[in-house]
Amino acid sequence: MNVSRQPGVPHPRLPLPEGQPDDLVAFQQWLSDAIPMVSALGISEMTRRGDSLTWRLALEPNLNDKGTGFGGALSAQATLQGWCWVTLWLRERGIARDVVVAEASQRFLAPVTDDYRLICSPAELDGPAQLANKLAERGKGRISLTHQLYCGETLCLEASGSYAVLPSR
Template sequence: MRQIGVPHPRLPLPVAGGEDDMADFLAWLGEAIPMVPALGIRQMTRDGDCLAWSLSLTPSLNDKGTGFGGSLAAQTTLLGWCWTTLWLRRHGLARDVVVAEASQRFLAPVTGDYRLTCEPEAVDGPSALAERLELRGKGRIALVQRLWCGETLCLEARGDYAVLPAA
């Protein structure tokens, strides 16, 4: 049982230069952040610089029978945190990540199960983050999340994620 003010143990880093097992990471995330199992995440995949979740709408229904904006906003924020954390892990870094700024644009109602994607806002975002971490020991990256219900773009979000200095 998680306790207020007590950090959850970090997941061990993957073998040098290795990739995280997405199912293991998602299981750890569900232990570290108690609301995660209730989000309806069915699968997490990575393709290049794009991290994606497949989600069930049922846990995020609002009173109108469509996606609840607050739940969807929380999911976009968390997916960006996951993107940054997994990027750090692939680079052998166990660092704290926090969201510094986030915004959402709701474009269409979410009426069924959906896919949420996250990728850097700028093509050079990851290399710029790596450079800042090397030079200053901390950095930020801007990420864009998009929620797709079938072929319909329902939500576009943007977040700045800060990588804190090593303890």
């Protein structure tokens, strides 16, 4: 796609998958076109299993002055991953809607010293069902998600976010 982005001009939506799971490689390419900074974040792989979305990321493009993971990059990755989780969940159901982050927080537990993985899942087991109900009842809804960043077996970051699905325009 590689469309030049302009402030104030929405990026074209990726067509909804036709009754099959999203091609995560194609989704990641669209994401890089839609949000230019994505290609600089070092995402090497996206996988989904059940209600979890996992990214594998390279440390090198996210280094700080100390040679460890830059907190701002890690925070941006967690926020973006939550947005992707909700967007992919909606797409799986044939719904094309705008998603925004409403709240986000993070706790840094240990330095990130090597390539890492970031895992996003609902904060509550029934979170997806609650979101589906709100969308059916009110045409909009929210879901809380959690993120855990592991460098090897070390938990380095815990984050949480609340993501809103906006009503149709």
